[in-house]
Amino acid sequence: MKKTSSILASAAVLWATGIGIAASADNVIKIGEVNSYKAQPAFLEPYRKGMQLALxxxxAAGGVNGKKLELISRDDNGNPGDSVRVAEELVSREHVxxxxGGFLSNTGLALTDFAKQRKFFFLAGEPLTDKIVWQDGNRYTFRLRPSTYMQVAMLAPEAVALKKKRWALVYPNYEYGQSAVATFKELMKAAQPDVEFVAEQATPLGKVDAGSVVQALADAKPDAIFNxxxxxxxxKFVREGNTRGLFKGREVVSLLTGEPEYIDPLKEESPNNWIVTGYPWYGIQTPEHTAFLKAYQAKFKDYPRLGSVVGYSEIMSLAAGIKKAGSTDSEKLADAFKGLQVNTPLGPIVYRSEDHQSTMGGYVGRTKVENGKGVMVDYRYLDGAKYLPSAAQVAKLRPAQ
Structure with a gap:
């Protein structure tokens, strides 16, 4: 009897403990996040801070639907296979x-396919490839940041206005770079039929041989460069180009170069007068951004980068979607995100029903060296909704759901 009583007592304790754990788990929403922290720290460390600020x-305001948010992150080493492995771990073992998450386009595509196969909701924050929402799009995947197509479309009118005929192209040889150049060629040919592409340098990601690349571009004698x-x-490219005079007398149109993550490390070596997309945090005067900047600086004693905005907006989007769905069920979330409106530091955005792409826009301007560092000048914000294809066009690009 004593033994039986002891067993029953132990069982009661375990049962009670189990209820406590279940109750605790029921009061938390677990967000599983996958990213390339070791491979891309310049962008992803500020991004992590942005997520933390939003959390x-x-x-502090009571969570979402009465539940607190908990973030569980994993590093994918910038490898698509590792992305899928850690995503499976988060879903199966951590029960997120x-x-x-996602940074590189190839890891983002791997996570997009995982979401499709597992029928599990995935919000891609940073990967830019168009395939995430078009060719490889699926019911369970949405994307926050302006896509490759959107950002190139923002720059193309600026490039056309230069009235330069001979263009050289340089890009990282993987999905993001390849799609950016393909879109640039398409938009330039449509707007300027006599355009010529006289040189094309596709470099291994993270392993550019800047000397040979710069020399090859210079030998082609282009009128302008798309980077x-x-x-x-x-x-490496900017430093070698400065040394060899590649940019003298030539216009350069460049994706991402105005982002603090990439222009700040160049300091006084920053390029002058390039046309770029970026994030001039020091000059944005909107109420939304002013509030974000104040809160970010108070918490981290540092200025935000674009990664900070992406991380913050990513968590805010998830919170808004879960609140609207009243659930974390993937099917209900997929429905709730269609047409979802979210306030971000860059202003309000909408996740489009037709392709699951958000309408977040971006800043386009010129680079300039001021006080020993590179900044953006003459910039303006472009609404992402104006640089997306119509629902009819999307229907041709995206598989039927």
């Missing part, structure tokens, strides 16, 4: 409610 604000390199590759 703190949401939880939703997935988010898609970023991070460490951009630094």
């Amino acid at each position: 703190d604000e949401i939880n 409610d939703v997935l988010t 898609v390199l970023f991070a460490g590759d951009l630094l």
Whole structure:
């Protein structure tokens, strides 16, 4: 009897403990996040801070639907296979409610396919490839950041206005770079039929041989250059180009170069007068951004980068979607995100029903070296909704759901 009583007592304790754990788990929404922290720290460390700021604000206000948000992150080493492996771990072992993240386009596509196969909700924050919402789009995947197509479409009118005939192209040789150049060619040929592409340098991601690339571009004698390199590759390219005089007398149109993550490390070596997309945090005077900037600087004693905006907006989007759905069920979330409106530091955005792309826009301007560092000048914000194809066009690009 004593033994039986002991067993029953132990069982009661375990049962009670189990109820406590279940109750605790029921009071938390777990966000599983996958990213390339070790491979791309310049963007992703500020991004992590942006996510944390959003989490703190949401939880301090009582959470979402009465539940606190909890973030569980995993590093994918910038490898698509690792992205799928850690996503599976988050879903199967950590029992997360939703997935988010992604930086490189190839890892983003791997996570997009995972979401499709597992029928599990995934919000892609940063990967830019158009395939995430078009060719490889699926019911369970949505994307926050302006796509490759959107950003190139923002730059193309500026490039056309230069009235330069001979263009050279340089880009990282993977999905993002390839799609950016393909879109640039398409839009330029449509607007300027006599355009010529006289040189094309596709470099291994993170392993650019800047000397040979710059020399090959110079030998082609282009009138202008379209650049898609970023991070460490951009630094090497700019420094070598400055040394060899590649940019003298030539216009350069460049994706991402105005982002603090990539222009700040160049300091006084930053290029002058390039046409770029970026994030001039120091000059944005909207109420939404002013509030974000104040809160970010108070918490981290640092200025935000574009990654900070993406991380913050990513968590805010998930919170808004879960609140609207009243659930973390993937089917209900997929429905709730269609037409979802979210307030971000860059202003209000909408996740389009037709392709699951958000209408977040971007800043386009010129680079300039001021006080020993690169900044954006003469910039303006372009609404992302104006740089997306129509629902009819999307229907031809995206598989039927």
